[in-house]
Amino acid sequence: MATNYELRHAAHPNDVKNYDTKKIREHFLIEKLFENDNVNMVYSLYDRVIAGGAVPASGKLTLETIDPLKANYFLERREIGFINVGGAGKITVDGTVYELDYKEALYVGRGNKEITFESNDKQKPAYFYFNSAPAHVNFPTKKITKNEAEIVNLGTPETCNARTINKLIVNSVVQTCQIQMGMTELKTGSVWNTMPSHTHDRRMEVYLYFEVPENQAICHFMGEPQETRHVWMKNYQAIISPNWSIHSGAGTAAYTFIWGMGGENLDYGDMDVVQPGDLK
Ligand SMILES: O=C(O)C(=O)C[C@H](O)C(=O)CO
Numbered sequence: 001m002a003t004n005y006e007l008r009h010a011a012h013p014n015d016v017k018n019y020d021t022k023k024i025r026e027h028f029l030i031e032k033l034f035e036n037d038n039v040n041m042v043y044s045l046y047d048r049v050i051a052g053g054a055v056p057a058s059g060k061l062t063l064e065t066i067d068p069l070k071a072n073y074f075l076e077r078r079e080i081g082f083i084n085v086g087g088a089g090k091i092t093v094d095g096t097v098y099e100l101d102y103k104e105a106l107y108v109g110r111g112n113k114e115i116t117f118e119s120n121d122k123q124k125p126a127y128f129y130f131n132s133a134p135a136h137v138n139f140p141t142k143k144i145t146k147n148e149a150e151i152v153n154l155g156t157p158e159t160c161n162a163r164t165i166n167k168l169i170v171n172s173v174v175q176t177c178q179i180q181m182g183m184t185e186l187k188t189g190s191v192w193n194t195m196p197s198h199t200h201d202r203r204m205e206v207y208l209y210f211e212v213p214e215n216q217a218i219c220h221f222m223g224e225p226q227e228t229r230h231v232w233m234k235n236y237q238a239i240i241s242p243n244w245s246i247h248s249g250a251g252t253a254a255y256t257f258i259w260g261m262g263g264e265n266l267d268y269g270d271m272d273v274v275q276p277g278d279l280k
C-alpha cells in the first residue's frame with residue numbers, strides 16, 4: 001500500500017506553443033491514477049489543485065499527507081471532493097462512515113484528520129477519484145447523490161454534443177471554498193463535450209474521462225483558443241487544463257467525464273465562450 005505523488009509546475013502559454021506530443025503529455029496528461037492498493041495523486045501548481053485516485057483493493061487505505069503540503073495531515077489547510085467511479089465503497093471521515101455507490105460524491109471540509117477508504121467487494125474495488133484545493137474555512141462534510149445534483153441538459157444530437165451535466169459539488173448544492181466538481185454524461189451517438197468550448201482565466205480545471213468503451217479513445221483539445229493542441233486519451237485518464245486553455249473533447253464513442261475546478265471564484269457560469277468557427 002503506497003501513497004504516490006507527482007508535482008506538476010505551471011507552464012506559460014507561449015512556451016506550450018512549442019511543446020511536442022511527448023512534452024504536452026508529460027505536463028498535462030495524468031496516465032495512471034487508479035492502481036490497486038495505492039493512493040496516486042498529482043499536485044498541480046495551477047491553483048494548487050490536487051487530482052488523485054484511491055483504490056482500496058485488498059484492504060483499507062488512508063489518505064496520507066504528502067511532503068509538498070508541509071502539513072500534519074492532508075486536510076489541515078485543504079478541502080476535498082470525491083466521486084466514486086468504481087464499485088461501491090466507504091469513505092470514513094474522522095469516524096463517520098459514508099457509503100458511496102457508483103457516481104456518488106462526497107465533499108469533505110478542511111480540518112478532518114483521518115480519511116480512510118474501503119471497498120464493499122474486493123472483486124470490484126471502489127475507485128475514489130478526488131480533487132482537492134487550499135481552503136480557508138471548515139465547511140461541513142456532505143454526501144451528494146445524482147438526485148441531489150443540479151442537472152442541466154445541453155447540446156443536440158444534430159451537433160453530436162447532447163449531454164447531461166450533473167453538478168454535484170457546486171455552490172447551489174454544497175458549501176465549498178474553491179472546489180467545484182461534477183460529471184457530464186454523453187448521450188449515445190454524441191461525442192463532443194464542452195462544444196462550444198470556453199476558457200475561464202479565473203479557474204483551472206481537470207477532466208477525468210471514464211466509461212470510454214473498450215478500444216475507443218478520446219481526443220482532448222487544449223491550448224489557447226487560437227493555438228489549440230490535441231491529446232489522445234484512454235479510459236480513466238485525467239488531464240490538467242490551465243486557466244488560459246480550452247478543455248473540450250471528442251470521443252470515438254460516447255463516454256462520461258468528471259470535471260473539477262479550483263481558483264478565483266465558485267461561479268460555474270463564468271466562462272469565456274469560444275464558438276467552433278473561432279478556434280484555430
Ligand atoms: O460538457 C460540458 O460542457 C462540460 O461538462 C463543461 C465543464 O463542466 C466545464 O468546463 C465547466 O467549466
Ligand SMILES: [Zn+2]
Nearest residue numbers: 198200205247
Ligand atoms: Zn470549464
